[in-house]
Amino acid sequence: MRLTTIFYSAAIAAVFSLTSSFTSSFTSIKTSKTNETGDWFFLEDKKVGFGVDHDVIHFGNWKDDVRQIKLKITDGPLKMYNMKIHFDNGTTQDVSMRLRFAQGSESRVIDMDGGLRHLTKIEFWYETKGFARGRSRVAVWGRN
Numbered sequence: 001m002r003l004t005t006i007f008y009s010a011a012i013a014a015v016f017s018l019t020s021s022f023t024s025s026f027t028s029i030k031t032s033k034t035n036e037t038g039d040w041f042f043l044e045d046k047k048v049g050f051g052v053d054h055d056v057i058h059f060g061n062w063k064d065d066v067r068q069i070k071l072k073i074t075d076g077p078l079k080m081y082n083m084k085i086h087f088d089n090g091t092t093q094d095v096s097m098r099l100r101f102a103q104g105s106e107s108r109v110i111d112m113d114g115g116l117r118h119l120t121k122i123e124f125w126y127e128t129k130g131f132a133r134g135r136s137r138v139a140v141w142g143r144n
Contacts, residue, residue: 038067040142040143041141042140044059045057046137046138047135052128053126059119065144066119067144068111069085069112070107072139073139074104075103075137078126079100079126079127079128080125082095083096086123088120091114095110103136109143122140126138
């Protein structure tokens with residue numbers, strides 16, 4: 001009887017060991033795939049106010065280049081007309097928005113012309129007039 005108990009204990013330990021190594025292998029494979037596609041990360045934000053129709057977000061000394069960006073609008077609604085993205089080599093990309101953003105909404109994903117690019121600034125034209133509070137926050141998120 002003792003030999004049978006030892007055999008069953010060894011079998012259970014072996015199954016547990018195989019399950020654990022399979023799970024950790026699967027987790028590492030899944031994590032590496034997620035990192036390859038890139039996660040969204042915060043770049044910069046700007047409070048925009050009533051009566052102003054043009055603002056610029058300057059990007060400081062950050063190391064991440066981006067292939068895509070999106071905007072997140074918080075603290076109030078905003079009507080966005082146009083956006084001009086400036087890159088480190090002096091080129092620009094014009095993006096026509098013409099959208100009314102509700103508080104807490106996001107823009108579509110915007111692909112950078114030429115693939116992986118380094119941003120220097122983003123100019124945008126908007127309207128907050130007619131909205132109750134007259135202030136919004138525009139946050140830029142990037143993905144490489």
